[in-house]
Amino acid sequence: MTQSFRLGVAGLGTVGAAVVRMVARRAETLSAATGRAIRVTAVSSRDRGRDRGLDLTGITWFDDPVALARSGEVDAVVELIGGSEGAAKAVVEAALAAGKHVITANKALLAHHGAGLAEAAEAKGVALAFEASAAGGIPIVKALREGLPGNAVNRVYGILNGTCNYILTRMELEGLTFEACLKDAQALGYAEADPTFDVEGFDTAHKLAILTSLAFGTTLDAEGVSVEGISAITPLDLTMAEELGYRIKLLGVAQIAAGGIEQRVHPTMVPKSSSIAQVMGVTNAVTVDADAVGELTLIGPGAGGEATASAVVADIADVAAGLVRPAFGRPTARMQPASRVEMQRHEGGYYIRLTVHDRPGVAAGVATRMAEREISLESILQRRSERAASQDPHGRSGQPVPLVLITYAATEGTIRAALDAIAADGLLAEAPQLIRIERE
Amino acid sequence: MTQSFRLGVAGLGTVGAAVVRMVARRAETLSAATGRAIRVTAVSSRDRGRDRGLDLTGITWFDDPVALARSGEVDAVVELIGGSEGAAKAVVEAALAAGKHVITANKALLAHHGAGLAEAAEAKGVALAFEASAAGGIPIVKALREGLPGNAVNRVYGILNGTCNYILTRMELEGLTFEACLKDAQALGYAEADPTFDVEGFDTAHKLAILTSLAFGTTLDAEGVSVEGISAITPLDLTMAEELGYRIKLLGVAQIAAGGIEQRVHPTMVPKSSSIAQVMGVTNAVTVDADAVGELTLIGPGAGGEATASAVVADIADVAAGLVRPAFGRPTARMQPASRVEMQRHEGGYYIRLTVHDRPGVAAGVATRMAEREISLESILQRRSERAASQDPHGRSGQPVPLVLITYAATEGTIRAALDAIAADGLLAEAPQLIRIERE
Incomplete structure (x- = not known):
């Protein structure tokens, strides 16, 4: 068997503590799966005095997580501090710069600095793994x-x-x-x-x-x-x-x-x-x-200490087994630039809940403004409140009542233009509610 | 970039043809993900004359799939012949013996010979990959x-x-x-x-x-x-x-x-x-x-040419990227022997549909036999047929009618013993239907 794989865990909150326990509890399986013994050799957290119910015998404590990241005692750093800036970023950058693998659950850090970190990992030939960063325990x-x-x-x-x-x-x-x-x-x-x-x-x-x-x-x-x-x-x-x-x-x-x-x-x-x-x-x-x-x-x-730790430990096993692949599936140099498509151009079905004045011709007025922009309606549902109905059974109470439309596919820009026209017609008692529909 | 990764595909049915097309179509992504160009360099199938709509220019044809498996032209063999014995087994064994990686979709082969094949792969330090063998396109x-x-x-x-x-x-x-x-x-x-x-x-x-x-x-x-x-x-x-x-x-x-x-x-x-x-x-x-x-x-x-090929190509990419891990998650020497638990000892809820004679006291007789064995019933549903009801509205027609029981957890042995007793009492017009219940 090759040398053991030494982990430094930065951040001992719910997830960090669960990772430390899980690595110990699953030692046999982890070594069978990866061909190496996997051990936590160093930890860091803000409050050394807090009782986490962890046995930290033989594990080096670092008050400074960046010092942990640079330590010669670890092969990989598990960053569980959180946040897109500050300590978490410093730890990950220091670890990568020192040529250590990084495993993190930090979605904010990745969303904002993922490309640069992936590049740093590539430059050193180490892994940047983040299974736990999206949808928790789901791989x-x-x-x-x-x-x-x-x-x-x-x-x-x-x-x-x-x-x-x-x-x-x-x-x-x-x-x-x-x-x-x-x-x-x-x-x-x-x-x-x-x-x-x-x-x-x-x-x-x-x-x-x-x-x-x-x-x-x-x-x-x-x-x-x-x-x-x-x-x-x-x-x-x-x-x-x-x-x-x-x-x-x-x-x-x-x-x-x-x-x-x-x-x-x-x-x-x-x-x-x-x-x-x-x-x-x-x-x-x-x-x-x-x-x-x-x-x-x-x-x-999607969350929880044990479920998130499950994802972190899966990454640890991959890295210990020698899996170093591009963090985002391809080298950063081969990632395509992201071309944004503005929401105005989004095309789909819409649920639109209008609050209109209870009076004759309102539904017709709304439908006309939709038709002018070639927005087809799948359903139109008018629901008079009991109060409105009691005031005037003929639909002329003037009370605010909901009118719900379901549209076939249309662009968001067109929908918003139609709603503006409806508002300008004075048909609305409140701002409209608009919910997009996603079909399978 | 390292040398290209050369595939020999044995079996050009629906899945095999889909794999050949997919490897070509996804060439850019596959090379970005794995750091190597991936090419099909050899194929084998029973009927060379058949038109599969494939461009096989520059690809070596083998009439004998075992010769393909041993060929110096391939780094990995993709076995899509099927069946637990015969050609499929010969191809996989020849490829592993020749130190080539194997990717297969063959569930029958793995179910019956998986352990031996995993051992052969370990001995040569090559991969035995089989994502497509269970649940098709689901990873x-x-x-x-x-x-x-x-x-x-x-x-x-x-x-x-x-x-x-x-x-x-x-x-x-x-x-x-x-x-x-x-x-x-x-x-x-x-x-x-x-x-x-x-x-x-x-x-x-x-x-x-x-x-x-x-x-x-x-x-x-x-x-x-x-x-x-x-x-x-x-x-x-x-x-x-x-x-x-x-x-x-x-x-x-x-x-x-x-x-x-x-x-x-x-x-x-x-x-x-x-x-x-x-x-x-x-x-x-x-x-x-x-x-x-x-x-x-x-x-x-779970099936279909494209979905199955998706799983095969994922394995190809893993192997091309250098992922050689134990086929079943741990070395064969560290796999635990499987201790069988007989169905008689299975414990769970049961749906039991009896066909009983429509006459008084039958449900009570059934319930008594269950109670004697401490089987608790969650529901008991008696459904008289229209025919039985029309013959005798008092439930004494003697016609066969269904009687459905839902039990709380009990062992299968106990349930079967109770059903035997019920049958011996002469209460059943037909053999009972028994369906196990699985809760979340």
Whole structure:
């Protein structure tokens, strides 16, 4: 047997502690799979005094994670500090510069600095591995990087944020508001005290940028992702979705379109019969549409200490076994520049919920503005409130009532122009709600 | 760039032709991913004259596939002949003996001779790769072998045969008999003229044996799989399943049990809300239950030329990139012997459909025999036929009527003993139908 493979773990939070335990617990399997003993030889964390329930006997403690990254005692550095800048970035850069392999779960770091880090890894002939950075315990990075080289990918999309899916699931099943579900998610530890990063879609955008690069061989372009969160979704939207045969999920979608690649994160209507619609609670899922396999869907845990550690340990085993392949599936010099496609040019079906004044001719006025722009309507649903109906059974109460349209494929620019015209006609009592539809 | 990676493809059926085309079509991506140009340099097939629509210019033709396997012109042999013996086995053995990597889609060969072939590959330090052998285009071999080394797997189960799932889906959706659906499947090319291998579960058993070895690190034991097919499933069973909240799928299941590993293939009731229950038509799916990730499900195409070629080409890229890891995740010397657990000791819930004589006291007699063996019943459903009801509205017609029981967990031995006692009591008009229940 060759020399043992020595790991330095920077960051001993939930995931870091789980990695240290897992490497010890699975020692036999890891050595059988890789041909080498794998050992954690060094760790670093902010608070040395904290009891993590870990046996750190024989493991060197570093107060400074950058010193750990440079240490002669480690062959690979496992970065679990988090954040796109600061200590995490310094650790990864120092490790690569010192010719050490890097394994990280840090999606923000990769989304913003992935190309430069991949280049640094290539220059030194070491691995930059990040299975845990997207969709947690689901081996989607491996599937895209190594499992589909025979395929041209057309689209990759998924539920990449457990917090949002948990909130949407509870809103749907219990008829609750976004605010009420968020509060519960915070109480249960599924959402942060400041939930913006999750619920406004930025976390999903980081993960999507990584998957896009792997799927299409393009340079990372996190800034090019169009992002919209779930905070504006109402119980009424979920009820209407249910009636129309859809569920609402926060999806990250990357797709080949005319002139480039669309990258978008937004609440999405998905057909109730689709695999992705069945994914409830904190679970994640990713679907790949590709020319040879058709549709491939992976469903599993998107977060959690053990599930994330599972992905980190899979990377550790790959690297220990000598797998050093280009981080994003191809050398950075051969990655294609990412051509952005603006959302105005996105073409698809739309759910549009208008709040109109209850009076004769409003639906006709709305439909006319759509028809003028050649937007075809699949359904139009008018739902008068009981209050409006009690005030005037003939539909002339003037009360605000919902009017829901489902369109066939149209560009977002056209849809928005039609909505502007409808607003200018004075037909709307509130700003319109617009949710994109994604079909299988 | 290093020397190009030269492939010899033995077998030019649907999959073989798709592989030759895919390697050419994806040349740029394959070289970017692996650092080498990948070329098909030799092919072999039975009928040289047949037009396959392939450009074989510059590719050496071998009438004898074993000569191709030994040829100095190839670095790796892609075996797509099929069958557990004969030419396929000779080709793979000759290639490994000559120190060439082998990529194969041949589940029968692996299920029966996998251990010996893995040993031969190890002895020469070459790869034996077989992603396409189980669940076609789904990268489940990679996921089990490389994606989950941090996990102790508890259970792996899946829909591994598209023909059976197609038949069960149509039976369910259209209320048709097994025979009628089989005929349609044959007409559409989803089932062979002799369908035994698929519909009686043997194909699923071969694939399951491969997944079991990968999941648990045990030696292959295809003979140890308990196998039952779908030909005895009736439209009534599917109707009852629907009413009780289940769907019926042919599953392959491998699971840790007291004293060893259960390997079983049988029609199974799965909860309608489970991911696996959503899988309809020829699609395959595999779920892995493991301690760190919890539940991971992969859904995709189980067969078809392009989808299977996708898996073969992924293996080609891995091998070209220098990935030579133990075929079944660990060296053959470190694989654990497979301890069989007999089906009599299987513990689970059961759906039991009895055909009893319509007369008073029958349900009580059945329930008593169950209670004597401490089998608890979750539901008991008596369904009188219209004919029986019209003959005697008081339930004394003596006509055969179905009586369906759903049990809580019990061992199969106990269930069978109770059914024997019920039969001895003269309560049954027909042999009982027994379908195992698999919960998430």
